[in-house]
Amino acid sequence: MRITDRTVYRQAAFDVGLIRSQLFDLQRQGATGQKFHSLEDDPTSAERLRMIQEAQESTLHYEQNISRSRTQLDTVDVALEEATTIIIRAKELALAMSTDTISADERLMVADEVQSLYESMLGVANTKAAGEYIFGGFYTDSSPFLTNGTFVGNSGEKEVDVGPSARLVVNVSGEDTFTVSGGIDIFAEIDGLRAAMATDDVANIRASIDVMDQALTQITRGRTDAGLKLNQIDVASAVRTRLEDSLTAEKSQLLDIDPIEVLLDLNLTTTALQNAIQVSTRVINTSLIGI
Amino acid sequence: MTISHNIFGSLHIAKQGMEAQQAGLNITGHNVANVNTEGYSRRLLSLSSRSGPPLGGGGVEIEGIKRYSDAFSTSRLIHEETLLGNAGQRGKILTQVSDLFNDLEEGGLGAVIDDFYGAFRLLEATPNDPAVRQEILARADQLSNTFQRISQEIEKVRANCDDLLRGSAADINIRTEEIAQLNEEISVARVQGIDISDLLDRRDQLIREIAQHVKVSVLEDDQQQVTLFLEGGLPLVDGKNQSLLQVRESAAPGTATVEYVTINGQVSEITTIIQNGSMGGVLDVRDNLLPNFADDLDQLAYDIVAGFNAQHLVGYGLDGVTARNFFTPLGSSANAANLIDLDAAVLNNANAIAAALDPALLPGDNRNALALAGLADQNLATGGTRTFNGAYAALVGEVGVAARRANDETIMRETAVSHVEKIRDSAAGVSMDEEMTNLIQYQRAYQASARVLSVINEILQTLVNLK
Numbered sequence: 001m002r003i004t005d006r007t008v009y010r011q012a013a014f015d016v017g018l019i020r021s022q023l024f025d026l027q028r029q030g031a032t033g034q035k036f037h038s039l040e041d042d043p044t045s046a047e048r049l050r051m052i053q054e055a056q057e058s059t060l061h062y063e064q065n066i067s068r069s070r071t072q073l074d075t076v077d078v079a080l081e082e083a084t085t086i087i088i089r090a091k092e093l094a095l096a097m098s099t100d101t102i103s104a105d106e107r108l109m110v111a112d113e114v115q116s117l118y119e120s121m122l123g124v125a126n127t128k129a130a131g132e133y134i135f136g137g138f139y140t141d142s143s144p145f146l147t148n149g150t151f152v153g154n155s156g157e158k159e160v161d162v163g164p165s166a167r168l169v170v171n172v173s174g175e176d177t178f179t180v181s182g183g184i185d186i187f188a189e190i191d192g193l194r195a196a197m198a199t200d201d202v203a204n205i206r207a208s209i210d211v212m213d214q215a216l217t218q219i220t221r222g223r224t225d226a227g228l229k230l231n232q233i234d235v236a237s238a239v240r241t242r243l244e245d246s247l248t249a250e251k252s253q254l255l256d257i258d259p260i261e262v263l264l265d266l267n268l269t270t271t272a273l274q275n276a277i278q279v280s281t282r283v284i285n286t287s288l289i290g291i
Numbered sequence: 292m293t294i295s296h297n298i299f300g301s302l303h304i305a306k307q308g309m310e311a312q313q314a315g316l317n318i319t320g321h322n323v324a325n326v327n328t329e330g331y332s333r334r335l336l337s338l339s340s341r342s343g344p345p346l347g348g349g350g351v352e353i354e355g356i357k358r359y360s361d362a363f364s365t366s367r368l369i370h371e372e373t374l375l376g377n378a379g380q381r382g383k384i385l386t387q388v389s390d391l392f393n394d395l396e397e398g399g400l401g402a403v404i405d406d407f408y409g410a411f412r413l414l415e416a417t418p419n420d421p422a423v424r425q426e427i428l429a430r431a432d433q434l435s436n437t438f439q440r441i442s443q444e445i446e447k448v449r450a451n452c453d454d455l456l457r458g459s460a461a462d463i464n465i466r467t468e469e470i471a472q473l474n475e476e477i478s479v480a481r482v483q484g485i486d487i488s489d490l491l492d493r494r495d496q497l498i499r500e501i502a503q504h505v506k507v508s509v510l511e512d513d514q515q516q517v518t519l520f521l522e523g524g525l526p527l528v529d530g531k532n533q534s535l536l537q538v539r540e541s542a543a544p545g546t547a548t549v550e551y552v553t554i555n556g557q558v559s560e561i562t563t564i565i566q567n568g569s570m571g572g573v574l575d576v577r578d579n580l581l582p583n584f585a586d587d588l589d590q591l592a593y594d595i596v597a598g599f600n601a602q603h604l605v606g607y608g609l610d611g612v613t614a615r616n617f618f619t620p621l622g623s624s625a626n627a628a629n630l631i632d633l634d635a636a637v638l639n640n641a642n643a644i645a646a647a648l649d650p651a652l653l654p655g656d657n658r659n660a661l662a663l664a665g666l667a668d669q670n671l672a673t674g675g676t677r678t679f680n681g682a683y684a685a686l687v688g689e690v691g692v693a694a695r696r697a698n699d700e701t702i703m704r705e706t707a708v709s710h711v712e713k714i715r716d717s718a719a720g721v722s723m724d725e726e727m728t729n730l731i732q733y734q735r736a737y738q739a740s741a742r743v744l745s746v747i748n749e750i751l752q753t754l755v756n757l758k
Contacts, residue, residue: 001713001714001717002717002718002720002722003717003722004716004717004720004721004722005326005720005721005722005723006326006327006716006720006721007712007713007716007717007720010709010712010713010716011713014709034395037395038386038389038390038393038395039389039390039392039393039687039690039691039694040385040386040389040691040694040695040698041695042691042695043687043688043690043691043692043694043695044688044691044692046393046394046395046687046688046691047684047685047687047688047691048684049394049395050394050401050680050683050684050687051680051681051684053394053401053402053405054401054404054405054680054684057402057405057406057409058405058408058409058412060409061408061409061412061413062412064412064413064416065412065413065415065416068416068417069416130417132417132655136655137652137655138647138652138653138654138655138656138657139652139654139655140419140654140655141419141654141655154652154655156652156655156656158655158657159415159657159658159661160412160415160416160657160661161412161415161661161664161665164668165668167661287723287724287727288723288724288727288728289723289727
């Protein structure tokens with residue numbers, strides 16, 4: 001084929017231009033650490049990336065729900081631990097005051113302590129976590145227990161999403177823990193004990209001892225429930241972390257460059273560019289014009 | 292035998308020789324001067340020997356100038372330029388569009404949709420937290436703004452396409468006018484016997500430039516007059532007659548039509564006839580691809596509004612009121628991306644967000660918040676086959692693939708054009724080496740003829756000085 005000057009120049013420009021374009025791509029990859037930068041570079045990966053990004057965002061939202069729920073259930077646990085302490089003390093007092101050698105005056109004085117136990121229990125049942133009452137079901141903005149021990153809360157189970165297709169109940173029923181729906185009306189019983197102390201009613205004081213045991217069982221049930229739910233939250237949290245890691249890995253595989261590979265390619269391509277330029281220069285400079 | 296060889300005839304032969312070689316030098320100079328002229332075909336002097344009186348020749352005769360053009364590659368180039376023009380234009384426009392959907396950057400619609408649903412997941416945990424409720428309104432606002440922005444940007448690209456069409460039509464008209472003039476000049480020059488190589492080169496170059504914009508077919512008659520046809524057999528140039536292309540504006544931007552004006556001034560619309568070249572590329576993107584993308588975007592916006600409202604209506608706000616829409620309800624998907632907006636009931640009234648399912652269980656009832664957040668995972672888009680994010684991701688993929696395809700095709704076509712250009716250059720291109728050689732050749736021949744002239748002059752001197 002007859003080769004003219006224009007062909008030579010054009011081919012040189014084209015060849016060098018091609019290598020420069022490759023070099024530019026590698027340069028960008030090296031600088032940003034990403035395999036592609038715009039949609040049309042790799043549309044299939046871009047589509048997949050969008051799905052991964054959605055899932056990653058979701059894991060952050062689940063994280064927040066998990067953390068919040070854990071705080072609430074921890075508060076439940078602590079509150080019910082306090083409730084246990086109160087009941088144990090009440091039982092101790094009942095035991096102590098049930099001996100025949102105790103005087104009516106002594107019993108009268110203990111009645112005061114039982115009253116303060118009642119008030120403490122009321123405080124426990126009306127505990128708030130992050131500004132919300134934890135034993136009132138869906139009635140989170142007002143005390144679930146009135147001063148006279150009446151339950152005015154709600155028995156709703158509150159669920160939150162803690163993972164994709166993972167919804168957990170994150171509250172414990174105040175009704176089942178403190179009222180007769182769970183077995184006994186704890187407030188009525190504590191008040192009953194106080195009254196028995198105040199009126200020197202030994203028979204009822206003795207009867208209270210068993211009742212306090214039942215109360216303990218009832219509260220422990222609530223604590224176990226909280227414990228189980230906390231376990232479920234832990235599991236959800238572990239799953240969430242694994243999901244997050246797997247998504248990060250998948251995104252990285254899709255998007256991130258292998259820096260060593262890019263570096264090697266950069267070296268190769270730079271050398272190729274230098275060679276191409278040298279060859280082109282030599283060819284272009286050779287002609288009959290100088291003769 | 293008489294020597295009737297005229298001494299002045301010999302002078303004449305020498306003179307002709309010098310003239311011929313000088314013509315050769317001129318042509319070499321012309322070739323060299325035009326080595327970088329786009330579309331130039333190299334010339335070669337065509338000489339033939341003259342017959343003369345019995346004992347000698349009559350010198351040299353300039354037959355003409357041979358123009359080295361390759362008809363095959365010329366017509367092939369026209370074909371390839373049209374294909375390149377089409378792919379290149381599509382690629383340019385679609386690259387602009389794909390920037391709108393690039394979620395690798397901030398503020399992509401996908402991330403905004405994620406954030407919107409995320410706010411509802413937080414609402415699950417604290418349904419009566421005013422800060423979370425405000426956040427939902429803010430995110431919804433951002434969602435509708437982003438939809439509107441993308442929708443309007445697509446419209447802008449469509450309107451831009453009209454400008455591109457106008458530019459192409461203007462470029463074509465300038466060139467067809469010149470081709471018509473060239474046709475006339477060529478016919479005159481032929482009659483006068485003047486060399487028309489430059490005119491032919493220029494005409495070929497103009498046709499090639501027009502071919503970038505639209506598909507043309509070229510018909511050359513035996514008088515070297517060219518008729519240039521547009522797609523659909525419409526003549527753009529016929530002899531010295533030019534037909535114009537014009538672009539008519541329409542009320543809505545992005546709907547301009549292309550018109551063809553016959554020599555008698557008759558106007559007909561040819562928008563759908565133009566399918567090739569860069570004009571065809573613009574029309575394909577403007578009238579097929581962009582409306583599809585815009586429709587998909589509208590459909591997504593509509594699905595979000597419809598799906599969301601349906602669930603929101605059954606819920607109760609913190610004020611115990613139900614049957615409220617979250618988004619302003621839309622009758623159909625038409626223009627939904629521009630119209631998506633917070634409903635007046637919810638705008639500035641965060642308490643109206645219906646997180647509860649039972650007014651008796653306020654404020655902690657979060658069951659509708661759970662349901663609303665759960666919409667993100669249900670197949671409520673694309674006729675019930677995809678999630679919202681899935682539909683968006685599919686749209687992103689669609690745009691990306693279209694842009695990628697156009698860009699890949701552009702590279703392929705560029706290579707094809709380059710290849711045909713090489714073939715053309717091989718026949719018609721100027722080679723400096725050749726021209727330098729010719730230069731020396733003609734120079735030496737000129738010197739030789741001059742020498743002959745000088746010798747004959749001495750002989751004449753001798754004759755004249757004979758006593």
